[in-house]
Amino acid sequence: MPLRRGLGAAAWRVHLPRMSRIAIALPAGLLAFFVYVGLVLMAADHVLQWHWLLQVPFFVIAGIAWAFPAKWLMFWAAGQR
Numbered sequence: 001m002p003l004r005r006g007l008g009a010a011a012w013r014v015h016l017p018r019m020s021r022i023a024i025a026l027p028a029g030l031l032a033f034f035v036y037v038g039l040v041l042m043a044a045d046h047v048l049q050w051h052w053l054l055q056v057p058f059f060v061i062a063g064i065a066w067a068f069p070a071k072w073l074m075f076w077a078a079g080q081r
Contacts, residue, residue, distance in 0.1 A: 025077035029070065036066050 040062045047058045
């Protein structure tokens with residue numbers, strides 16, 4: 001690795017190794033999200049026939065559930081735990 005000087009020297013050493021994780025996490029996350037949306041849409045076809053009081057929990061859970069794996073994936077890509 002070339003010797004860097006100045007304000008960006010530390011950032012160069014810290015952020016360069018993380019690029020490979022980001023390159024893996026981005027397509028994996030997008031693919032997983034699209035698969036998740038497809039599955040939720042297929043399930044929603046059946047849920048829409050239910051009473052609205054039963055639909056609400058399904059859509060609330062389906063709308064929030066994707067955030068937890070996405071958070072994990074973002075932290076993994078950034079190299080944090």
